[in-house]
Each structure stands twice: as C-alpha cells, then as structure tokens.
Amino acid sequence: MPFLFRPSGSAILPAAIALHLGLGETPALGETLRSPDGRLHLDLELKDGLLCYSLDRDDTPLTNLSKAGIRWHDAAPRWSDLQIETSTHDSRWKPVWGKREEVRDHYSEARATVTLPDDTATPLTVVFRLYDEGLAFRYELADAGGESRSVRLLEDLAEFHFAKDGTCWSYNGENPNKGPEPLGAASGTRRLPLTARLDEKTYVSIAEADLDNFGWLELKAAGGSASFTSSIETTPIELPFRSPWRVLVIGDTPGCLVDADLLENLNPPCAIDDPSWIRPGVTFWDWRTWGYEAPDGFSYGLDMASWKRFIDYASETGVPHLLLDANWYGPEFDPASDPTVSRDHLVKQLPSGEVVREPAPEDWKEPIDVPALITYAKERGVGIFLYINDKARIRYDFEKTLATYREWGAAGIKYGFMKANSRRQKVTKTREIIELCAKYRLMCNFHDGPMPPGGLHRTWPNCMTVEFCHAQADAKKSFSPTTFNTSVFVNMISGPIDMNNGMFGLADAHKARPRVFQPIPSTIVGECARTLIAFSGQAIVLDAPESFAAHPELFSFLTAQKQPWRESETLDGAIGEFIVMRRTASDGTILLGATTNEKGRTVEVPLSFLESGTYSATIFEDKPDTHFETRKESYRSRKAEVRADDTLTLTLAPGGGACVRFTKQ
Template identity: 30%
Template sequence: MLAFLPPSSCCLTCSLARWFTVYTALAVVIYGSPAFGHTLQSPDGRIKVRVGLQDDSSPSRLAYSVFYNEEELIRNSQLALVRSDGVTVGAHLERVSIGDVEAHDSTWRPAYGERSIVRDCFNSRPFRYQDTKAKCSFVVDFRCYDSGVAFRITLNASESSQVIEIAKENTQFCFPADHTAWCTSQPQGTYTARKLSTIDKLVERPLTIKVDHDRYLAIAEAGLVDYPALRLDRSKEDSCTLVISLHGGARRAGSLQTPWRVLMIADSAGGLLENNDLLLNLNEPCAISDTSWIRPGKVLREISLTTEGAKACIDFAVANNIQFVEFDAGWYGNEYSDASDATTITVDPKPSAGPLDLTWVIRYAEQRGIGVILYVNRRALERQLDEILPLYQEWGVAGIKFGFVNTGSQKWTTWLHEAVRKAAEHELMVDVHDDYRPTGYSRTYPNLMTQEGVKGDEATPTSRQAITTLFTRNLAGAADHTICYFERRVERNWTHGHQLAKAVCTYSPWQFLYWYDSPLSFEQDGVRSRSRIVETPELELFAKVPTVWDETKVLRGEIGQYAVIARRSGDDWFLGAMNNKQPRELEVPLNFLEKEQQYHARVYRDDSTIDTLTNIRIEGQLVEADESFDIRLESHGGQAVWLTPTSRLAQDVQVQPDSLSSSHSQLQD
C-alpha cells in the first residue's frame, strides 16, 4: 500500500486525491463499478454479491456482480424490465432505501425428495428504488446461499387497480470470459457444449456453465407459478453476456413480481446436483395439510389397453414391488381428437382392440395395493378438467399423467399450476409430460410428483446425452426419463448395466420402468412389435431400489463422460455408475458409509461373457467406509450396487447373507 503514496513534497490534499484515484481504479478492476457499495455475502462468506446504481451512466440503472472466493463470476450486470408501452422500468432509478442484511437458518422435511431433510440457510437484503420516469417502485430482493445467489424484481404501481404489463425482461448475466455452456434450444432437446460467444439460439434453463476446472455455475429459475418462463439469449452488445428472453409478456394489477433468477455455484458439476434443493428453498412451503395420500413409487406402463393386459401388469407389479400401473393414450379414445371424452372408457381401436373394463381393473388394483394412473391429453384436460377430477377421485384413480401440455406463456404457466392445485383438492397426484420443466413447485404442492421436460429413453438419447442430462436438466428437479430395459434400443445404444444404474442416478419420485415392455407373452398379446419382460435375475434391483431418498451424494462425474452417484434410503445405499463411449475404470471412496460398519455390496455389472439375455453379472463382496470400490465400465455401460449393513442383513428373513452369495451362484466369478 505504501508504494501508492505520493512523494512527501506533495501537499496532503494532493496525497488524498491521488490515493482516492488509485482506490477508485482498484474498485473498478475488482468490482466493475465504483458505485457498487452495497454487499451481501453467503453464510460461509465464500459467495459475495455487490449491488448498486451505475451513477456514472445516464440514466441510472441497477447492476450487480457476483464473486466466489474473491473470483469474479458475474460482472456488472444490469436489471431492468420493459413495459408494453416501451418504457424501460429500471432505467431512471432513485434510491429509496437499502434494507439491513437479515440471516435465515432453518430446516424442513419434504414430503419426499433426494434428501429427507433440507436446510434453508441464507442472508438476504432488499434494495428499494423509485423509477422517476416509469412512475412505479422497483424493488430487488437478493438472497445469498452457500450454494448460490437468487434475486427477484417486484414492481408496484402507484395505485392498486393500475395494471402493470411487461413485454420484456432485460436481466443480464455478464461473464468476464468466454466460458463453455451445455445448451439445448428445446425442453426435450439434445445438449451440445458451446462457448458463450457461439450461442445463436434461445437456450433452456437450467444452463450449466464451466468457469474453470474447479468452478461450475448454472443459471436457473425458481418459483415460476404465474409468469412467463425464461430462456436465455446471447447479448448483441457483448458476446459473453446472456440476457433473459421471456415466453411472451406478463401483466398484473397493482404489483408484479418475477420468479427467482438463480445462480447455482459449486466446485464441481456434481456439487451443483448435490445442492439442487436451492430451487426448492425458493418456493413456498407445502400448502397441503395432509399429504398422507401422496405416494412415490415405481410405475409400469400398461400399453395393451385390455383387461387381460391390465391384470397381467397388476400381478407383475405386485410380484416385483412396483406401486403403480399407468394406462397410456387411447383408453378414452383418440387423444388428438377434440371429440374424445375423458369421462368415458372408449378404447381407441387403432392401438387396441380392447376390451378394457377399467372400473373393474381399478378395483382389482386397489385390492392389491396398486395405484392406477390415467393419461389424459391436454385437449381433454383443457375442456374437461373440472369434470374429470371429481370423477377420477370417485373411480379410485391415484393420479393423472398430463400429456402435451402448453407451456411457456403466462397464460399456460398459470393454467398448469392451477390444474395441479385443483388435482390436490381431489387427492390426485400428477405427472406432467412433454415440455414442462420444473422450478420447485413440488415443494408447495407435492402432488406434482414428476415431469418430463427431458430427452428421455423414448427419444433414445446417447449415453453422453443421458450423463449430460444429470448435470443440466436434472438440476431443476425430478425427470421422468422413461427407462427402458428389454426393448431393442438398449442393446443398440447402451447396455443393461447402464439402464440399471439409471434407476439410481436419475431422480423421479414416480420412476417409470420397462417403458416399452409388456408382461404379456406373445401368445397372450399377439403384438410382435412389443418387447417382453423376462424374469432375469437382476430385476431384483428394480424391485428393491427406492424412488425417493434420505441422502444424495455425487461421488465422481464429468459432464457427458461419466457419473457415479450414491443415494441412501434408511440404512441401505444404492450406487449407480453411468459411462459414455470410452471404457474406463474408476476408484470410488466409500467414506460416505457409516464408520465401523460392514456392508454387503451386491454388484450388478455388464459382462458379455455371461450367457444370459441381458449379460448382467451379479456378485457380492464385503466393504467398509475406509475402503475404495473399483468400478469397471464398458463402452456405453453402467453398474449398480446395493449396499446393505451386514448387521441388519443377518436379521432380514427375506434377504439372508447366504442367499446373497448363492442364489445366483451360476453368475459368480
């Protein structure tokens, strides 16, 4: 510091002036603007946000910067909205007040999730301004977590009856360098790794960005309920700046609030996934007083649309610890026809000749503890929602799978979340298919079990895509990946070990298994195009694996290359490892296990030398927390491991240690 002092011959005033010049220059280098005098930091102090007016510009705009361990991640990025009349709200700001920093630290228990206890710990600070030209207040609430930063804008009109109508949102994310991002332009699209400067289409959120080998960031959205969804576009002024692009405008009387704009920050791609409850924390607490009727589980899709096929699915579900059977498109007629009536059981003759006695099937399933889910296309949902919800409750239906819903605009975003709330009133769970991507609403209404918004197995993603999805789309929450097993695409594109691992790695409270497979024999069904479920030994893993968890850890992983994820349910741990084209061997530490406890590891791995339909070898070994586990992964392959404490295993009458080592002795080394 002394090196910056002027010569002693200068007067004190000159010294102070020169020192202030140096200090100001340093502030610009470090913080992007000398006006950034207001700071908010995370509870652990590693993440810092600096917020302030750009007083050196005319007019005055609000901007923010984000730092992680003093490294600048987001630089001098503006916040503004554009009204439908063309006036920019946030361009002529005068400060009203800067609120005090408030600390919050609590925990809550979700109805289900990737972890049984969620900690909600952050520091917050409101920044209040008045836009002198737009004649409305401009309030930005910032929250700083150990795992990221979130902010939202609230506009308040001068009168409660006055309508605020927004055409655009000009929120910026300015990066100091040309980082790599994993982009897709469609909710169910293919991801490609691109430099920020080469993004030439609107891209979906979450958008995962690699800042450095030990620094990852994702731009996400949380608390989207009645506002247009965001996508991201590259700025025309700066190739390393992204700006929000809304699916149309938004309007509200009196006050308009954006959803939370979120920056997830971690030292690894796996760290982003481990801390994705940040999006849940930014949603309202559960609004359902009694959630006892909300039930996660595995789902078998019934595709014959016949009474015989339905009975076979229910019997298979009972025998294999599957909790639900879902009846897909065609049970009430052609799903694409506005004339089809979802209050009737009218099988579409194109996919099925029937007959289907659905009311009998629902009773048969209920007597055996199996829930029935009915698929309904958006055409019937939009016309008949208020009619079918009480009817399905009367029938004893467990839930509805929404098909081809409209998404994006404020109108359809509002409609969809209202439909979820209405379903809750009738104790019906929901799976939203096609383009919907979650933003944490399942915390508020946990009857929203899962959703698609992902290029799942029915679209045959490459192994690289499936692994990329874990660290991109899955940051937003549950993904209905429609896992296949016996269908031919598995052998053509992946391995059966890859599919077993996917049931662990891909989180979905309703996990669909055997997407294209039928328990009916060809003699029963007569449809040659269907694949058949064969009772291979490794199906015990699908029967045992849970769909919700007490704890989740990403042990190793690189986007698009490989992933090793461990999840705990009670005393048991399940480990899934997925690989891309390059064969590899990985050493995985087991320090997540309970110390001074021995575990039996039941391993399901690819082995082309095993003479079975699926080429899965099953073997067992004893392991402890201070050891490492060697995983060998074939090209496009995978491996699953079921770890059980030997102290409990010895008392488990259903799975004795002896049976674990001998039940499939022909498969052992």
C-alpha cells in the first residue's frame, strides 16, 4: 500500500515507519512528503532500479518524474531495498546579518536509502527536504564497515524535468545573464542559479547550497524539452560523505525567490564563536577615483592624502569602511610585490591603462604607511579593507599576511583573481581563505569569477559579498539596466552580490575617471536605489567624497542603509524589467528602492507594510527629462505624509529609479 505522510505540529518527529521496495519494483509511493503549508507534494518512486521524484504544487505537476542519485561505479546503478524515514522540523535562528533579523527553519524531511546488490557496504541516502519555499535534496554516503575509504564520484544523476515549458534566465559569470529563452529551446551548459517563469503564478530557481569541498553543479539542457540533467566534475571523496544541496526555490512571484531563506537554512549554523566584530554596511572604494580631479583641484591617486579624504568623509557621514584596492602594496600581478610591507615606491597608471612602479622621489612628503593609515581611520571610527591578489597568497605565507593585517588593525580583505584548476579547488581555496580570515577576525569579499555563495554567509558571516555578477563599470564591459534587473532575480538567489553601484558623478564619468572604462548606464537616483536592492554585507560604492557631498540629501539615503537589516521584502517586479524592494535598517528606518530597465515606467506601491500612524516620506525621483544615457544626474525630491492604507506612485526614467525614506511621525 502507498504510504501517506501528512506532517503536523512543530516538533522534530522521528519516523517510526520505514518503507521497503525491492529491485525492479516500480509502483509510486503516493504522497511521500508535504510542505508545511500543504501546497507542495513530493512523490518518490523506485523505477527500474533508479530513485525518482516528482513534485506537485497546488495539486498541479511542477516536475515530471526525475532521477536523483549519484554514480560511483562504472556501470549504471540499479538500486534496491528502498527505505524511507520521515520527520518534521521547526525552529528559528538569528543571523549575524542577512535579509531579516530572525529566520524560520520549517520543513518536512524524507531520508530515502537505497543499496546496490554488489556494494551493500555503501548505502546511498538521498535526503529530501520540503519547505514552503521549495525542495532541496542532498546525497549521503556512509561506510557500513565503520572505516573511512575513498571512492570516485563519476556522475550526479539529478534531473529537473519541468511539467511545462516556460522562460528562463541563468547566471553567466562576468557577462550579462543568459536569457530570456524558452526552457525547451535551451541547449548546452547552463550555470546556476537558473530562474524560470513557468506561468504567471509559478516561478522556480534551480540553485545549490552548502557548497563545501566539492565542485559546483552545472546543468545540461536536454534540448527540445523543458528538462535539464546535472554535470559535475569527476571527484575523489572520502567516506562518509555529504554532497551540497540541490535546490528548487519556488514562489508565486519572482520576488518570492529573492526573499526566500531556503539556501541560508540549508547551511550549517554560524561557525564563529563570537562574531561581534563583524560589521556590515556601506564601504567607500578608492579604485574608481584614481586620476579623478576634484572641483578644488585635488587629484586622487593611491596615496595617503587621497585615502585620508575618504576616511574623513566616511567618519563625518557614518560610512563604516574604506576599501584600498589593488596596487597599494605594489603592482598586484608582480610576484615580487610583498603584501605585508608599506610601499617605498610609487604606482602609476599610464594612459594605456598599464600599471607601473617607479621609485619614490627623495622629497616624497608623505610616504605610504598603511599601519599608520589604519590607526588614523580607527581613531575616526572607520575600518580599512586591504586588497590582496592571488599571486601574493601563492608567493608569501598567507596566514602570516593575515596575522600582520590583524596586528595592523585592518577590518578585512578583498581577494582578487583567484586561480584554480578545477571547480572543487576554487571552492576549497575560498573556504580556506574565509576560515583563516575568521581566525584573525577579518571580514572578506571575493572578486573575479568567485564560487557561488550558496547561502554560506549563515555559516561564515565574515564573508560579506562576492562579485557573483556582471559588476558595474568593470572588465571594460557595459553594464545595462536590463542586466541589473535580471541579476537580482537570478544571481542574487545564491546570496550576497557586489555589483559596485553608487556612482553619483555620472556625467562623462568614463572621461573624468580613468578607472571607469565605459559610460555608466544609470541615473543618480537609480544608482542609489541599486545599492539598497543588491543584497550584500558590503554596499561597495565607487565614487569620490566630493561627488557624494554635492548631493547631501540623496547621499543621506545611502548612509541610512544601516545593517544588519531587520526586514526585507520584494514588493513588486518582473525579471529583466523592474524591481521594488523595501528594507528596514537596524535603527528602524524603512527604506524603499525601485529600478527599471531601459524602459521608463510608473509603479504603484501600496504602503500596507507600514505600521499604524502617519509617516513622513522623503521621495527621490528621476525628472521627466532624465535618461540613463543623457541627463543622468537630473532628479527631484519631495515629501509626503503617508499611512498604511495609501498607495505611492513613483515615476522611473529609462534606466533609472526611485528612493524613499519613511520616518514615523
């Protein structure tokens, strides 16, 4: 008889029933698992010796029968003796920082164990978890003999056969996302996350979580059908073994995918005993100001005077950090550049963009002294992040380098251009760097083709952000409004991303700043809104203090983004078109940001998220003549008294946005 499991209550319930099916038996088990809200139903089946699953949503098929499992033998597996144990779990936890101050971890679980007739000492358990927000499953291999041994994983059998066609978008490294494309027309390899719209009320994102000591998953499109198979590296592993989670995040709107806590819930709890030193928030960045001449004639470079200007303005405005980027210790790609010494030379950028080192002149009035700079910053309440290139890590003792930065009093590091020979090696190196940084109480972020974050900021909240996107103004590529309004619904599903938004001096920025390689396609209000919308432990903003000081009222919206966030919610949006996001800062200030693609639009925002009473809303909007290619810095501000039963109308210029700050009266 089929086993019907209907979870109830909120305790962790050990299963008292195990189901058995033998080799070759094909009947479905019926409704094996149901999500806590009852909308998702998971069926498991042993079909022709293979474990398969299917998923319904609101009694409508979401996936057709799809395989789950791994292969570590040359021959295709034919499993037998399927046993299923079920339980439920309901708990709450508080992140160090994240999208909200408390997260509920509520799921139904089925542990499906199968064996191979010729290898009964190595049973495979596929752990399925069904949340209101979606489905996750992972593989566990135990050694029944109790002795650790090695096997080679050859294949991940996981399939994702959607029950209907739709439209999809996928992560594409430091390039605009792939898509929109019909699911059934996709061909070749797709990287995760892959977000799909199946119909107007069904959105799905394929992702993975808890990625540790294993290469990330890629998908192979079946071609001609809305189906994908899995692609992993051949990987030697030690038993016992647990794989990363394969995840289907599911929601009624694309915003539900953005707001989901599913990936964070699938990661282990915080591994840092005392994370009180971790300080998320806005970060100034010196890199894009190189060569910029301020209105008072000051020319920005990699020097103490420039950095002190940043520090002084950060201290004055409450910005918590400054990031010193590449070349502060010498040309970053020069293996001889020692990352633990203050420089006795000058680094210059030639008109061609090439970076060269020159001896410091004898009359150099203020030599680089990074430890002294860090002390200067700490006295003013500002933390300093220090860039380090992969070459410096390889050439010099990396742990000694981090210990030195800790001794100096640095707040963290930015890691660039990591080289790796495999996906697994990049994941392993990343985790090693994060853990070493935690040992020395350093925050960190990663650029230049990083591993998928996969919600790891729950376990390692000192990892603040990653350039898991096409960063604005970077790599001499043009970042489009469509790219931003796509990446937030695709890349950002995986975790915090650093898009390098926040440029205020947009008019001819690529001419005034040698390190801004292309015109930035945005508006000044759109830039401010993007810093709020892009989920990150560090909103790394790329302009000079003088540009921000020229718009103090608008800049106050940026400095009001005080983390950790109490609450976040995507209020509206369409993939590749627009998004409306609200977040509540740590001091209770409610902030709202909206952005649009190349098409201007008006959005209606119901204010039902406000509590009772009257609020003062400070609204920043593009003007009627604002455009992301021409009049980029044209905007207006207004104030309005609003209540929870009001609807706010916001006008967004092409490529622009709107920002609103709510204050309780």
